[in-house]
Amino acid sequence: MLEVEDLxxxxxxxxxxxxxxxxxxxxxxxxxxxxxxxxxxxxxxVIAGRPGYEVTRGRVLxxxxxxxxxxxxxxxxxxxxxAFQYPVxxxxxxxxxxxxxxxxxxxxxxxxxxxxxxxxxxxxxEKAKLVDIDESLVKRPVNEGFSGxxxxxxxxxxxxxxxPQLAVLDExxxxxxxxxxxxxxxxxxxxxxxxxxxxxxxxxxRLLDYIVPDVVHVxxxxxxxxxxxxxxxxxxxxxxxxxxxxxxxx
Amino acid sequence: MSSDSITAQDIAQREYRAGFxxxxxxxxxxxxxxxxxIRLISAKKGEPEWLLEWRLKAYRHWLTMKEPTWANVHHPPxxxxxxxxxxxxKQKKDGPKSLAEVDPKLLETYExxxxxxxxxxxxxxxxxxxxxxxxxxxxxxxxxLEEVGVIFCSFSEAVQKHPELVRKWLGSVVPYTDNFxxxxxxxxxxxxxxxxxPKGVRCPMELSTYFRINAANTGQFERxxxxxxxxxxxxxxxxxxxxxxxxxxxxxxxxxxxxxxHGQIKYSTVQNWYPGDKExxxxxxxxxxxxxxxxxxxxxxxxxxxxxxxxxxxxxxxxILQGDDSVGEFYSVALANNYQQADTGTxxxxxxxxxRSTIISKGISAGHGQNTYRGLVRIGKAADDSxxxxxxxxxxxGDLCGAHTFPYxxxxxxxxQMEHEASTSKIGEDQLFYFxxxxxxxxxxxxxxxxxxxxxVFKELPMEFAVEAQKLLGVSLEGSVG
Numbered sequence: 001m002l003e004v005e006d007l008x009x010x011x012x013x014x015x016x017x018x019x020x021x022x023x024x025x026x027x028x029x030x031x032x033x034x035x036x037x038x039x040x041x042x043x044x045x046v047i048a049g050r051p052g053y054e055v056t057r058g059r060v061l062x063x064x065x066x067x068x069x070x071x072x073x074x075x076x077x078x079x080x081x082x083a084f085q086y087p088v089x090x091x092x093x094x095x096x097x098x099x100x101x102x103x104x105x106x107x108x109x110x111x112x113x114x115x116x117x118x119x120x121x122x123x124x125x126e127k128a129k130l131v132d133i134d135e136s137l138v139k140r141p142v143n144e145g146f147s148g149x150x151x152x153x154x155x156x157x158x159x160x161x162x163x164p165q166l167a168v169l170d171e172x173x174x175x176x177x178x179x180x181x182x183x184x185x186x187x188x189x190x191x192x193x194x195x196x197x198x199x200x201x202x203x204x205x206r207l208l209d210y211i212v213p214d215v216v217h218v219x220x221x222x223x224x225x226x227x228x229x230x231x232x233x234x235x236x237x238x239x240x241x242x243x244x245x246x247x248x249x250x
Numbered sequence: 251m252s253s254d255s256i257t258a259q260d261i262a263q264r265e266y267r268a269g270f271x272x273x274x275x276x277x278x279x280x281x282x283x284x285x286x287x288i289r290l291i292s293a294k295k296g297e298p299e300w301l302l303e304w305r306l307k308a309y310r311h312w313l314t315m316k317e318p319t320w321a322n323v324h325h326p327p328x329x330x331x332x333x334x335x336x337x338x339x340k341q342k343k344d345g346p347k348s349l350a351e352v353d354p355k356l357l358e359t360y361e362x363x364x365x366x367x368x369x370x371x372x373x374x375x376x377x378x379x380x381x382x383x384x385x386x387x388x389x390x391x392x393x394x395l396e397e398v399g400v401i402f403c404s405f406s407e408a409v410q411k412h413p414e415l416v417r418k419w420l421g422s423v424v425p426y427t428d429n430f431x432x433x434x435x436x437x438x439x440x441x442x443x444x445x446x447x448p449k450g451v452r453c454p455m456e457l458s459t460y461f462r463i464n465a466a467n468t469g470q471f472e473r474x475x476x477x478x479x480x481x482x483x484x485x486x487x488x489x490x491x492x493x494x495x496x497x498x499x500x501x502x503x504x505x506x507x508x509x510x511x512h513g514q515i516k517y518s519t520v521q522n523w524y525p526g527d528k529e530x531x532x533x534x535x536x537x538x539x540x541x542x543x544x545x546x547x548x549x550x551x552x553x554x555x556x557x558x559x560x561x562x563x564x565x566x567x568x569x570i571l572q573g574d575d576s577v578g579e580f581y582s583v584a585l586a587n588n589y590q591q592a593d594t595g596t597x598x599x600x601x602x603x604x605x606r607s608t609i610i611s612k613g614i615s616a617g618h619g620q621n622t623y624r625g626l627v628r629i630g631k632a633a634d635d636s637x638x639x640x641x642x643x644x645x646x647x648g649d650l651c652g653a654h655t656f657p658y659x660x661x662x663x664x665x666x667q668m669e670h671e672a673s674t675s676k677i678g679e680d681q682l683f684y685f686x687x688x689x690x691x692x693x694x695x696x697x698x699x700x701x702x703x704x705x706x707v708f709k710e711l712p713m714e715f716a717v718e719a720q721k722l723l724g725v726s727l728e729g730s731v732g
Binding site: 109 | 687702
């Protein structure tokens with residue numbers, strides 16, 4: 001599904017990713033862990049195509065296509081979803097209207113007919129339950145006045161509606177209390193299907209108690225220095241990142 | 251954005267869809283302004299002596315005036331002697347008596363603009379007065395309106411057929427001495443719409459005037475007068491377009507509204523004069539005086555405007571709230587893209603007791619556009635328990651545009667309640683990326699954000715035009731992202 005090869009990327013002339021290799025197959029959940037500034041969010045942003053990053057070397061293939069050559073909206077329509085760490089507020093545009101436009105853009109790209117208002121609303125009702133999101137939030141302007149937890153829930157809600165093939169969750173656990181974390185994780189687990197690949201970018205092992213990953217990677221100073229199974233996450237929790245900090249030259 | 255000059259031109263052409271010229275023989279007076287030109291215009295229209303005298307008084311007064319400089323707009327000096335003050339499509343006879351006699355080229359022009367003049371066409375529920383350069387070429391649904399006593403015709407015709415009404419109300423809201431551009435208009439106005447709704451009548455359909463400037467180097471100076479008698483109601487809409495030309499053209503209109511006891515006038519504008527090209531060449535100078543007087547008790551005047559066109563917009567649709575319990579409203583969306591400049595707002599003059607006014611202004615700036623809200627709320631000494639609510643929001647697209655707000659408030663009565671809210675926001679790259687990440691193209695994202703921003707104003711527009719206005723705004727913003 002996703003193949004990242006020797007990816008180098010910089011922002012404002014400073015190199016942040018220094019040769020990332022990563023391969024994620026359909027049905028897998030990968031966790032990317034690492035301390036602040038290690039390049040986790042940059043990796044998520046480069047995959048989604050956020051402006052402001054320059055890829056200097058390497059490539060990213062998604063379903064065999066050159067992802068980096070595509071516009072951000074084309075990537076989204078092809079099934080790439082990013083759950084933002086800091087979702088922006090969009091005053092004046094209701095969540096429902098926004099999501100309907102997004103879903104129909106994606107459906108159109110897939111050659112499907114656009115959903116009408118009735119079908120869309122029943123889809124909203126169904127998916128709102130998944131993350132236990134209040135329907136009044138669905139009608140409000142996108143993220144406007146939402147609490148931190150509501151914003152994160154809204155991201156997962158959007159993911160459920162848009163039904164992506166590759167979902168990258170950027171620090172979706174940050175700022176959540178334990179109950180909200182449980183709800184968000186429950187939502188993600190329900191979206192775990194054999195067709196879908198999920199990449200969890202996270203700081204803490206905590207989230208991985210609820211969403212158990214198939215593979216855990218440690219990102220340090222722009223490179224993946226260690227990969228393992230879920231036990232690696234526990235080891236990191238116990239020992240921190242220091243013991244990995246001076247990777248031996250390959 | 252990179253493009254050579256030819257494609258840039260193409261884009262500008264594509265974006266302004268009303269930019270074509272109608273090839274029609276016209277009859278014009280020579281360029282320039284003098285008493286002779288005014289006499290000539292008046293004679294062409296076969297006007298009564300009192301109206302010519304009124305025009306000449308205005309002209310003589312105008313000669314003593316100076317062009318105002320207080321607005322936040324910049325343009326090279328206007329040469330008033332190079333403007334053609336009267337231009338009309340040539341007609342075989344005195345003028346068309348019915349739609350069947352109107353030149354097919356004119357009908358085609360309005361058809362192309364999306365304003366078919368056939369009464370059974372798309373705008374079946376709307377009566378249209380079509381003003382082409384200096385004259386009205388057609389007014390639809392007149393018989394149907396006459397059945398209920400509503401007079402809706404061109405201004406020139408009103409002068410001929412209802413001189414007593416015109417004489418009574420002309421200049422009663424905007425006197426000929428009012429301001430430089432209104433005074434100029436009073437001297438040279440050529441046509442416009444006239445509407446009179448008698449006592450107790452609710453006008454059964456939307457009325458509208460579609461203004462079109464076609465001829466080159468010609469100014470359009472129209473005058474609109476609407477009177478709602480006791481308990482009458484009318485909703486009126488005007489639309490405006492002009493061809494793409496490299497020279498600036500002047501449009502200096504005057505609109506006067508009068509509402510008597512319990513009378514209501516809802517006046518909506520969708521202004522899409524040619525805005526000039528991407529480099530700021532050409533476009534209409536739109537210097538307009540619009541004012542309504544709530545003369546009667548519990549009368550109401552409501553202005554809604556969507557201003558997307560013109561190189562320069564200078565207009566302040568205002569309400570004089572003279573009758574006790576009268577209500578004034580102003581809802582505005584003004585867009586300044588490329589090198590457009592808009593200085594617009596309103597004046598709410600509270601004179602009567604318990605008068606109320608609402609101002610909702612939404613300014614959108616993009617490209618190098620400069621958008622200014624300028625408004626005055628004045629609560630007079632006798633205006634006990636009056637209230638005003640003002641909200642002025644600005645939305646910026648990009649780093650080169652500007653938004654300015656000048657709210658003036660004068661309160662002479664301590665029982666007044668005033669509220670003023672203002673906000674400025676910018677469509678950020680992070681917002682656009684959020685849309686893109688969900689599969690929505692940036693152009694669509696901008697139009698969704700802008701439409702959301704303007705929602706409160708659009709809902710005030712008559713249904714038939716709200717959709718048009720939304721589309722227009724989308725077109726006007728094309729190419730402002732990227």
